[in-house]
Amino acid sequence: MTDDPFARFSGTNRPEPNGTYPPTEAMLAEPVDPDAQAASTARMRKAWQEPKGFTHFTAVNNDLVGKWYALTAMFFMLCAGVLALLMRVQLAVPDNTFLDADRYNQFFTMHGSAMMFLFAVPMFEAISIFLLPAFLGARDMPFPRLSAYGFWCFVIGGIFVLGSVLFDVAPRGGWFMYPPLTTQDMGIGADIWLLGLSFIEVASIAAAVELIVGVLKCRPPGMRVNLMPLYAWYVLVVGGMILFAFPPLIAGDFLFEMERSFDWPFFDPTRGGDPMLWQHLFWIFGHPEVYIVFLPSIAIAAMVIPTVAQRPIVGYSWIVLSAVGVGFLSFGLWVHHMFTTGLPNISIGFFSAASEAVVIPTGIQIFVFAATLMVGKVKKSLPMLWIAGALAIFVLGGLTGVMLAIAPFNWAVHDTYFIVAHLHYTLFGGMVFPLMAGVYYFYPFFRKGKMMSETLGRWAFWLIFVGFNAAFLPMHYTGLIGMPRRVYTYGEGVDWGWLNMLSTAASFVIAAGFAVFVWDLLRPKRDFTGDQRNPWNAGTLEWSHNVPEEQWGVRSIPYITTRYPLWDQPKLVERMHSGRYYLSDTKFGHRETLVTSVLDARPLHIQRVTGPAWITLMAAGFTGGAFIFPTFHWYPPAIICAAFAIVCVLYWLWTVTAQIPEEPTSDVGLGLTLPRYASGPDAPGWWAVWITMLGDATAFASLIFGFFFYWTASSAFPPQGASHADGLATGAAAVLLVLSWAATRFARDINRKGYVRSAQALLATGICLTALGGSAVYLAVADLQPTTHVYPAMICVLAVWLCAHLLLGAIGQGYCLARSLAGRMTPLYDADVNNVSLLWHFIGLQALVTCTVIGLLPGWMT
Amino acid sequence: MSTHNEFGTGVGLLMKITIGPWIWAFHFVISYGAAAIWCEKLTTNGDIGTLQLALIALTIAALAGIAATGIIGWRNWSAGGGKRAGTEPGIDTDESRNRFLGQVSVLLSVVSAIGVVLMILPILMFGTCQ
Known part of the structure; x- marks a missing residue:
């Protein structure tokens, strides 16, 4: 025997997991030594401490980055909402001169772009970064610095894109930037859109990578694929969709910017180009995007509904079917945005058929929710109220979707307010309302026991629900009688005046509802008493959180054998908090989490995760420069920034990734020894x-x-x-x-x-x-x-x-x-x-x- | 405890549930691509007789593939005692996981089959490219 623990191993003889797994009930029942527990608690607290003072912004802890991410996305949403209100004011009466045509064009372009790219998708990433580790009983995301990098890229890109509206240089070609209108636009608006949003798309892909790996590799021991919280299934599907949906748009942006900057004629028909290629690439992204926005929000519903009904979801497999089925079918719909472009009718037929087919899996999940509510004992609560509103509005939006999938009807209402009504019904019902339900539901988790006001919540709901229907239901009719989208004003002679006035008035009711909501969300609630760890009596792992707050995610990583462990595994929370389960200590003071196998979550090795650093911020800043300077055709600083971004990323990788561990294997508790490194x-x-x-x-x-x-x-x-x-x-x-x-x-x-x-x-x-x-x-x-x-x-x-x-x-x-x-x-x-x-x-x-x-x-x- | 490289095999098993949807996706892309190339490059009078025959054959093959994944899924679903009367099947065993994956494969096969059938309808109903 030699003293060197590494000597036993070589490149072809690697350390393997060793010891007892799964743990026996006797092992779990054995109490933890209080002295050892106190010592390990102190070590854990030190390892996971968030940086204080000015360095606070270097933090990478998922709960902090997730919170910043969500609040930033909400801020961008409110800005885009203000743009919508200003547009509604302009449309309130005929021949209005509140906004001129150019500014109106900038506003509707930015409203759509910001809601999609700066709110809907980032909000999914924010909530997932915040909640996914808690759902999975993990310490953190597998790559915390990558989340932080993605977040800072998002902040820089978002401010750059949205800020352009203040300087009267915002993009003005619609959120889908159709050429040749936008390739021939002389301003820098189109460049801001292309480069700024490409930058944010890169951040989205980074988040998708992190979330997929998180779901597949960072589940707690024993949580097999058939035991995962449904949210994790949705994250997996949506992560996969992002990988196939965003890159076509990035490729399209690349071609587009080459045309705008260097006059390479990809979309110019006079030199063999074709504007239709942009439409294809945009909508191959754009339609799955709708489902990328919708699925994570409906995933929140899938977490809320079992709690409200106080019983397991009816038809777990059916939800998985629905998520995976929608994930696939949603890629066969993109041409339904292009029915009027003169494609052969037979091609249109395919997409019409696929658009009808996607209704089946989408509908199934609605029925699963209804069934769970029917067989459960529903407790009236704010989250349930918002879910009910979501189902009502989404079903209406879905029905007009079925109508629009029929090509002749689509031709008739194309580019009218009927489309505006339809898309707002799907997005409010499919995204905004379930998200609001999630905010009310998870608020005690965010604020460690504090809850939002029942009264203010009801006010917010009814204001938004009534305001929304009063604003958008009439728009179906406004569209059918002929009002086109994206017109900045209309004459006296048409019959749309009173309908537009109604929509405008109602839009301010929606805004009032959001004001109530935001106030309730942000007010400090110092007078709140009765903090509870699990106020809804939910069954999933996130409600085992520490009240008052601790930064380590979970005290020890539990062994899971059921879908609703807090309902079905008595003593689980107590044992987690006492450090009975895995990895309750950090021997070398590192931040660590457990990596498990894909199907059955067998423990594989200890993963060291990264801590706070300035380098991620610097990398994000330089990456921002590399994307932002080309907007103004300043190529030398852009190239310098790109080079520095590469250097920063290399430094980051060199200093913290794939570190040779202090010892080849370590004890993780419950008689199990795991390798400290994997390749x-x-x-x-x-x-x-x-x-x-x-x-x-x-x-x-x-x-x-x-x-x-x-x-x-x-x-x-x-x-x-x-x-x-x-x-x-x-x-x-x-x-x-x-x-x-x-x-x-x-x-x-x-x-x-x-x-x-x-x-x-x-x-x-x-x-x-x-x-x-x-x-x-x-x-x-x-x-x-x-x-x-x-x-x-x-x-x-x-x-x-x-x-x-x-x-x-x-x-x-x-x-x-x-x-x-x-x-x-x-x-x-x-x-x-x-x-x-x-x-x-x-x-x-x-x-x-x-x-x-x-x-x-x-x-x-x- | 032999877990080495379990990640790779695990993902393979997980991806198996998506074979039905992948068949749908290939059927979709080939149908769309074939119709586009046929109508733009190969036919002069807009006649789609040959295209119809080729795509019907493709559809039959796709449905056969989907049926096969459905049957395999069905076997996994019903294996391991999940169907035995009077027993409460467990949830934290390898069998229960296979049962679950089997059930999801069956459900996805049904949706994929419906998708494929809907996709061939335009080909059957349209007489010409326009």
Whole structure:
């Protein structure tokens, strides 16, 4: 025996979980030693302490970041609501001159964009970051700094985009930015929209990665997939949807900005472009987006309803069916926003059919809720009131949705106020009302026992409910008698005047309701007495929280065997709080959480999670600069910011990720010993790379879709006599990049076997091959003129995309080389090279597809 | 306790419940893409006879695939004593997890089958591209 605990292990003989699992009832019943408990409590408190004073903003604890995130999103929502009120004032009477046409255009564009991108989606991320760890009895999200980074990106991007309205330079082309109106717009509004929102979309994808990994890997031991809180199922589905829905829009934004900044004619029909491609890419994002907004809110309903009914949900599997089914079907609906664009009727038929089909899973969850309420003993409460309002309004919005899916009816009411009424019914019923229910329901969790006022809550509900119906129900009729959307005024001669006046008056009733709500939400409630830990008598894990507040998430991570552990596992809360369960101590003073297996949540290893840091804020600030400066065509500062952002992220990774642990395995309590490190498919980081690159691959696929789209939509793509990418250079690029890919892959294997020097040599070779491959890609397209026609522009844009990824790939190879040279990556602790080799699988495939498309396809197409 | 690489296999099993919806998705994309390419590039008079035959064959194949996942799901659902009369099936065992995944596969197969059938209706009802 040797004293070195690491000597027993090597790259091919890794530490494994060891000991008793699952725990026996006798082990759980054994009391905890009070002295040991006091000592570990002090250590835990120190490890999880939030930073004080000025450094408070460096905090990464999920409850704090979640709270900031939610309040920021609410602030943006209120701003967008004020824009709506101003628009309603303008529309109150005929020929009004309160707002001029240009300002009105800016307002409706910003109202829609802000509600969607700065409120609805971020609010889902905020609430999930806040609540998901509590639902799962986890300490924190798996990557707390990533949540903080996403949040600060959101703040910077949100202020930039929304602030533009104060300087009269806001985007004014509608929230979907249709070209050619917006490509030919001379102001910077469209650039603000494209770059600012792309920046926020990146933050959304970061949140999706984190939430998916959180649900799959950070559940408490024993919580099998069939025991997860329903919210976790919805998060999983919505996270997956974000990965497939947002990247097409990012790809579209990329093409759009290339046209606006460098005159590459993707959407200009005079040079072979096609504005329809933007509409496709936008709505492939835009329709799933509606469900990305709707599902998390209905997930709140799925948490509230069992509590209100005081019984388990009826038909757990049916809810899962409904969430997954909606997740898929919602991707087959996008063309129903484009029924009037002159597509072949047969194509319209497909989308009409899919739009009707999505009603089935959507309806099922409504029936499941109704059934649960019917068989349970419903206690009247504020959350239930808001849920009831949500169901009523959403069903109405759903019914007009079924009408709109029928193409001839859609043609008749397209671009009228009927659409405005429909979309507000779905979004208020499907998002706002369930969200409000959630705020009232989870408020005692946010404020550790304090509750919102019953009286004010009823006032807020009835003001908003009555105001909403009075404002939007008449709009169906306003639309049917012909009032178009997005007109800043109308004449005396039409019959819309009184209907608009009614909608305007009612919109102020809604605003009054929100004022009551916000006041009740924010007032300090110092006089509140009777703090309870679980005032609704709910059955799910978040209600085991600490009152008064502690920052460690859970004192010890419980062993779960039921869907409603607080109802069905007596003594659970007591044992959690006494530190009876797993990981009740932190031996080395680190923040740690438990990583478990995907299906059955068997404990796998201890994951060290990151603490407060300035570097995340700096990374977010520089990333912001990289997106914001190009709006004003200031490219040198943008490039400098991008470089600094990369440096910040590298510093962040170098200092806190994949740290070699103090000891290979540690005791986590209840007779179980777990490894302190994981690499490859065991590690959450590896899955984060996988999921991120899946989203990246979707964006790449959208660009490839564009290439084929131009081919099907135009008879001259590639045009006659066009010059093509250089065949020899394209071939050389393919060969060099495949070799670089192989070098990285083999470096991973031989490093694990202990040949560290050879692995370093292979990584260095890989960097050279990547550089040579990138040069070959440049040579292949150097002679093309992307401003002349969409065909060379498409080839160049694919080359630009590939080169950006090669830069990323080379940085990854260099990072592993440096880690290995610095002794921070060894045969046993090799997460870095595993992640980079996974990254290279995606880059290698993109390189091969790009070379095929630009080198070979044009020959087959002509 | 052999849990190594359980993540990978676990995700595979979890993804199996989505085979039905994936078949729907491929059926959808192929139908839409085939109709677009046929109508824009391959036919001169808007006739869709050949397209109809090809897509009906595709639909039959898709429905067969969905039926197969449904039957496999049904077997998992009914395995492990979940259907035995008079017994209360457990909830925290491997069998209960498989039963759950089986049930969700069956339900998703039904929804996917309805989706596929709705998708072929335009092809059957339309005589031409327009």
